[in-house]
Ligand code: G3P
């Protein structure tokens with residue numbers, strides 16, 4: 680963990696742009712990822728799912744309805760069908776024509792420029808998605824320890840165990856929603872057997888939880904900050920990173936200037 684500790688000391692809290700800088704541009708589009716780079720975030724967070732013809736794409740919801748002009752389940756459409764959709768207009772007319780990016784496009788455009796926090800979204804709907812993601816990284820020689828700022832995370836912890844077997848040197852994270860408010864030290868120790876990060880809903884984060892996560896050797900990146908006061912609260916709790924729609928809230932804090 681030596682490099683990670685140096686990183687924390689030099690950089691302060693990692694600034695993770697949730698679905699890209701999603702307060703400023705449509706989530707999970709190149710526009711949002713570009714904005715995150717412009718704002719000097721440390722990572723972009725992306726949600727990865729799979730099309731009917733088994734291509735990996737970046738989209739959050741399991742349906743197309745909210746963020747595109749399409750209707751229906753992501754997994755019922757081919758990449759060709761997905762590519763004609765408008766993933767920008769719902770957010771603002773100036774983003775009309777933004778496409779849903781493929782996972783490979785995001786990796787190729789941003790590796791080495793900004794860290795990439797890869798969330799496998801609802802992987803139980805996409806059997807084999809862990810292997811597809813691993814193939815993309817291995818094809819690019821990105822499976823080695825610390826040579827890229829790449830982290831893989833999911834709410835599906837079985838999926839993370841599968842992924843860790845395929846990519847033992849890539850850091851993994853377990854996401855934890857509100858139902859994990861009472862997470863025990865035994866459960867944290869079990870997560871730490873395959874995960875490097877415990878990334879909880881910010882509403883369950885206390886100084887005591889941060890200390891217990893750190894005691895296992897894991898880092899903690901809470902999600903999803905949308906107000907300055909919450910960023911400030913988390914800073915004071917000694918978290919390692921903050922997942923936010925507003926990268927400017929993390930940099931505004933005196934500790935990160
Ligand atoms: O990175 C964590 C956060 O993205 C998890 O929640 O629903 O925004 O994917 P969600």
Ligand code: CA
Pocket residue numbers: 724725726798
């Ligand atoms: Ca996510």
